[in-house]
Amino acid sequence: MEFDWAEEDLSYRSELQAFLAEELPGRWEGATAVLGSADNAEYSRRFAGLLAEKGWLTPHWPTEWGGTGATPWMLAVLGEELWSRGEPRGPQYMNVNWIGPSIMAHGTVEQCQRYLPPIAAGDVIWCQGFSEPEAGTDLASLQTRAVRDGDDYVVNGSKIWTSYGDIADHCYLLVRTDPRAERHRGISVLLMAMDSPGLVVRPIPGMVGEHSFTELFLTDVRIPVANRLGPENEGWNVVREALSFERVGAPRWARAALVLDETVRGALEQGRSIDPMAVEAVGLAKTACEAARVLCYRVIDERARDLPPSPHANVARVAMVQAERLVADACAAIEGNEIMRYGSDSDLQMRKSLAAGVAAGTYEVQLNLVSRRHLRLPKG
Amino acid sequence: MDFTLNAHQEAVLDAVGTLLSRHAGPARLHGLGGDEPGYDHDLDKRLAEAGFLDIAEPGSICRLDAALVLEAIAGSLASSAAGWRLLVVPTLGVDVDGPVAVVPEGHSGPARFAADADTLVVIGDDHVRLVRPDRGAARIRSRLGWPVGDLNGLPAGGVIHDAPVSEVRSWARVAVATEMVGAMQFALDITVQHVSDRRQFDRAIGSFQAVQHGLAECAVAVEGARWLALEAAFTGSAGTAAAALAQASEASKLIFRRTHQYHGAMGFTREYDLHLATLRLLALRSEAGSLGRPAAACAREHWGI
Known part of the structure; x- marks a missing residue:
C-alpha cells in the first residue's frame, strides 16, 4: 500500500495543465449545465478535436483504434483536469469513456471501422437512449419495441431524459426484441442514426440549463440489423458491462471541489467575511470531496490491476453524490442572498447537486448495491 | 498508488492480529471493567516487546504501517x-516511554489515559510541552470505554524547543481518526451480523430497505474515513489529516445512532459488545474537538479561514 503518484502520471498531469492553461485559462465558461448541455456543443467539438490531435481524447483505447495505451491512472488524471475546468469535452466524454469501449468489446469489424474513428477524432456526438416514461430506475422494464422486418428492425416507442438528443449524430439505443422473454433477456442494443426517418426529438426545458434533456419519439423507425451491437436479446449484459466502468468515469468530485474553491476564494477576494457556520459547512464539503477523491482512487487502482468491477465503485459513487450536495450547502452558506442571482455559484451548484443523485443511476440504487454487494445484507 | 497491502504490511498485520486475538478484544475489555476499564499495561508490554509500538521510523514522514497497526489495535x-x-x-523528536496522554494547552478536566500516563504531551498554539503528571491525575468514573483521568491544571515547563507544532497536531488528528475507524468498523461489523441474523415479520431485518440504506451510508462514511486516514499517514499532509478527522467525526455520529437503533433493546445491554465500541466514539470525538473543531479545522488547513 502506498499513495504516491507515479512519475509518468505526474509529468502527464503537468503537460496537460500546460496545454489547458493556454487553451482554457480558468474555468470553461460553458460549464453551466449539469448533464452537460447542448450549449457550447460547438466549442466541445473543436476542443475534442484539439485533444484528439494530441492523442488525449482516447488515450486509453488500444492503438489500433487511435489510443496510446494510457493507463487507467492517466485517464483519471485527464478526467480530473477536465472536470475541474468544467468538462470542456461536453458530451464527448460519454463516447470516449464507454460507448467506444462498448463497441470495441461487442461490435463487428465493420461496426468498429465505421463508428470508432470518428469518436477518436472528436468529430461525432452520441446520445444514450435508455430511460422511457415507464422505465427509469427500473430500466429493464423498457418497452420500446423492435420487430425484425427483412434486414431491418422496425422500432416504435419513446425515450426520455436523453441528454444531447437534439445535437447527437448517433444514439446507443436499448430496445425490446423479445417481449415474451424474462425481462432482462429480451433486450438488444441498436446503434441508431439520429437522422433516421420516423424519429422526432423534442427538447425538454430543464431547470439546470436551457436544453438539458430531450425526448425521442420513434414511429416505424427502420434500423438495419447490421447496426445491432452484440447478440440479439443479450443487450442487458452488453450495457451493464459498459456502465459498470462508468460509475466513477466522471470525477464529479473534482468539479465540485473546484466550485467550492472558487466560491471560498471569491468571498475572500471580495473581502466578505465567512461566518463560523459557513466555515463549518465549507469544512464538511471539503471533507466530503476528499473522501470521494480517495474512494474513486481505490476504484482506479482496481482498474489499473485489471480486477473485475467491484462494489467499491458503488461506494465511491455514493460519496461523490454526498460531496456534490455538501458543496451546494457550503456555497449557499457562503454566498447568502447571492443564491437569488441567477448564475451565481450557489445557484448553479444547487441545481447541479439536485441532478447528482439522479443522473447515471439514483443514489438509492447505489445504496442498494452497497448493502447487497459490499455489506452482503440479505435480499428483501 | 497501491490500495493493497504489500507483503511486509501483510506480515505485520498478520502478526499483530495474532497478538491482539490472544490479548485484546471485547472479552479482554470486559475483563478490564467493560465500559469503565483499567489501563491494559499487559497489552502495551506485549506490543512493545514485539516491536509494534516502535514501528514508525523516526524521521520518516511516512507512518502508514503504524496507522495500519493502530487501526487493528483500535x-x-x-x-x-x-x-x-x-x-x-515519533514527531516529538525526543524519547518517550510508557503510556502517554495528549491534551491541548490549558486543559483541565477529563482526558483519556491521564491517570495512567507517565507523560503528558501538551499541544499549544505555538509550542509543544512534555510534562510528567507528577501528582498524578485522579482516575474518575467514566463509562465511555476508556480509562479516564481528571486533570486539575497542567504542570509548567517541559517545552520542546523546535518541536514541529502543526505536525504534532496533524499526527494527533490522524491518530484519533484511525482509532475512530477501528471502533466504527467493529460496531458496523456486529450490526451487519445482527441484522442478518435477527428475524422479524418472517424475514431478516437487514433485508428491509430502510435498514439497508442506513447501514450502506454508514459503510460509505467509514470507508471514506479509513482511506483518508491511511492516505494522511502516508503523505503526512496536514490538509488530508484534517479531512480524515472531520470525516471520521461525521461518520461516528452516523455509526453511533444507527448501529444502536438497528440493534433495538439488545444494543443497550452491558453483556452485549456494541456499546464498548460506540461509547468510545464519544470520547474520541471530544478529543477530536479539542484539536480544533474538525470540519472548521479542515477549512482552515485548506484556505486559512
Whole structure:
C-alpha cells in the first residue's frame, strides 16, 4: 500500500495543465449545465478535436483504434483536469469513456471501422437512449419495441431524459426484441442514426440549463440489423458491462471541489467575511470531496490491476453524490442572498447537486448495491 | 498508488492480529471493567516487546504501517494509548516511554489515559510541552470505554524547543481518526451480523430497505474515513489529516445512532459488545474537538479561514 503518484502520471498531469492553461485559462465558461448541455456543443467539438490531435481524447483505447495505451491512472488524471475546468469535452466524454469501449468489446469489424474513428477524432456526438416514461430506475422494464422486418428492425416507442438528443449524430439505443422473454433477456442494443426517418426529438426545458434533456419519439423507425451491437436479446449484459466502468468515469468530485474553491476564494477576494457556520459547512464539503477523491482512487487502482468491477465503485459513487450536495450547502452558506442571482455559484451548484443523485443511476440504487454487494445484507 | 497491502504490511498485520486475538478484544475489555476499564499495561508490554509500538521510523514522514497497526489495535478495543505512541510520539523528536496522554494547552478536566500516563504531551498554539503528571491525575468514573483521568491544571515547563507544532497536531488528528475507524468498523461489523441474523415479520431485518440504506451510508462514511486516514499517514499532509478527522467525526455520529437503533433493546445491554465500541466514539470525538473543531479545522488547513 502506498499513495504516491507515479512519475509518468505526474509529468502527464503537468503537460496537460500546460496545454489547458493556454487553451482554457480558468474555468470553461460553458460549464453551466449539469448533464452537460447542448450549449457550447460547438466549442466541445473543436476542443475534442484539439485533444484528439494530441492523442488525449482516447488515450486509453488500444492503438489500433487511435489510443496510446494510457493507463487507467492517466485517464483519471485527464478526467480530473477536465472536470475541474468544467468538462470542456461536453458530451464527448460519454463516447470516449464507454460507448467506444462498448463497441470495441461487442461490435463487428465493420461496426468498429465505421463508428470508432470518428469518436477518436472528436468529430461525432452520441446520445444514450435508455430511460422511457415507464422505465427509469427500473430500466429493464423498457418497452420500446423492435420487430425484425427483412434486414431491418422496425422500432416504435419513446425515450426520455436523453441528454444531447437534439445535437447527437448517433444514439446507443436499448430496445425490446423479445417481449415474451424474462425481462432482462429480451433486450438488444441498436446503434441508431439520429437522422433516421420516423424519429422526432423534442427538447425538454430543464431547470439546470436551457436544453438539458430531450425526448425521442420513434414511429416505424427502420434500423438495419447490421447496426445491432452484440447478440440479439443479450443487450442487458452488453450495457451493464459498459456502465459498470462508468460509475466513477466522471470525477464529479473534482468539479465540485473546484466550485467550492472558487466560491471560498471569491468571498475572500471580495473581502466578505465567512461566518463560523459557513466555515463549518465549507469544512464538511471539503471533507466530503476528499473522501470521494480517495474512494474513486481505490476504484482506479482496481482498474489499473485489471480486477473485475467491484462494489467499491458503488461506494465511491455514493460519496461523490454526498460531496456534490455538501458543496451546494457550503456555497449557499457562503454566498447568502447571492443564491437569488441567477448564475451565481450557489445557484448553479444547487441545481447541479439536485441532478447528482439522479443522473447515471439514483443514489438509492447505489445504496442498494452497497448493502447487497459490499455489506452482503440479505435480499428483501 | 497501491490500495493493497504489500507483503511486509501483510506480515505485520498478520502478526499483530495474532497478538491482539490472544490479548485484546471485547472479552479482554470486559475483563478490564467493560465500559469503565483499567489501563491494559499487559497489552502495551506485549506490543512493545514485539516491536509494534516502535514501528514508525523516526524521521520518516511516512507512518502508514503504524496507522495500519493502530487501526487493528483500535478494532480490537484495546484499552491502550498506543495511538498516541504510534503516531504522535515519533514527531516529538525526543524519547518517550510508557503510556502517554495528549491534551491541548490549558486543559483541565477529563482526558483519556491521564491517570495512567507517565507523560503528558501538551499541544499549544505555538509550542509543544512534555510534562510528567507528577501528582498524578485522579482516575474518575467514566463509562465511555476508556480509562479516564481528571486533570486539575497542567504542570509548567517541559517545552520542546523546535518541536514541529502543526505536525504534532496533524499526527494527533490522524491518530484519533484511525482509532475512530477501528471502533466504527467493529460496531458496523456486529450490526451487519445482527441484522442478518435477527428475524422479524418472517424475514431478516437487514433485508428491509430502510435498514439497508442506513447501514450502506454508514459503510460509505467509514470507508471514506479509513482511506483518508491511511492516505494522511502516508503523505503526512496536514490538509488530508484534517479531512480524515472531520470525516471520521461525521461518520461516528452516523455509526453511533444507527448501529444502536438497528440493534433495538439488545444494543443497550452491558453483556452485549456494541456499546464498548460506540461509547468510545464519544470520547474520541471530544478529543477530536479539542484539536480544533474538525470540519472548521479542515477549512482552515485548506484556505486559512
